[in-house]
């Protein structure tokens with residue numbers, strides 16, 4: 001199966017103009033990629049990013065639709081589809097905005113916004129119900145036992161029909177995110193085995209300070225990468241995508 005490379009822009013870049021420029025540069029650079037490429041911009045930019053039409057397609061027919069290897073993702077979602085939930089964005093809204101993938105339970109959501117494993121399970125279910133693919137983020141903090149944390153974080157989701165849904169799990173040790181510290185590929189491999197033992201044969205990604213010069217060693221053990229900081233630099237991100245192709 002082809003590798004999947006996901007760019008998580010987090011709360012960047014600072015303006016629509018920069019977001020469009022970054023997106024256009026990435027779009028041009030990955031147009032022949034064999035890997036599946038997913039861009040997860042902040043919600044406010046979701047509708048302005050125009051995906052290229054599949055080759056040979058009539059433009060009018062495909063305007064705004066996605067090129068088959070380049071897809072749109074979101075960084076978060078709420079679990080209800082409508083109602084009085086000020087400031088939230090629903091799975092139905094994302095789906096109708098052409099979003100195919102949704103990151104759920106990123107460690108920054110858990111840490112800064114108090115998301116619990118129960119919240120994460122509700123979001124996961126809501127995303128699956130509307131037919132999008134969740135990217136569930138799991139991983140231990142510095143000093144924590146990896147196995148125990150994975151077991152705890154995945155306990156609430158083992159009841160879902162995960163394989164059939166195409167769930168993706170991203171192993172992201174919190175201590176490796178944005179720090180320049182890398183998890184050893186052999187440890188990533190162990191984490192992947194633990195995840196598959198717990199939830200079945202899902203696709204597993206690695207995330208945490210991935211760059212063009214370390215992408216290859218991770219791609220040898222996992223199905224793809226979740227890239228934060230390096231996805232804000234088109235040239236660097238394109239190089240990472242090339243490693244997955």
Ligand code: PGA
Nearest residue numbers: 177178208209227228229
């Ligand atoms: P990083 O972020 O690549 O900047 O470490 C990864 C992530 O948070 O998904």
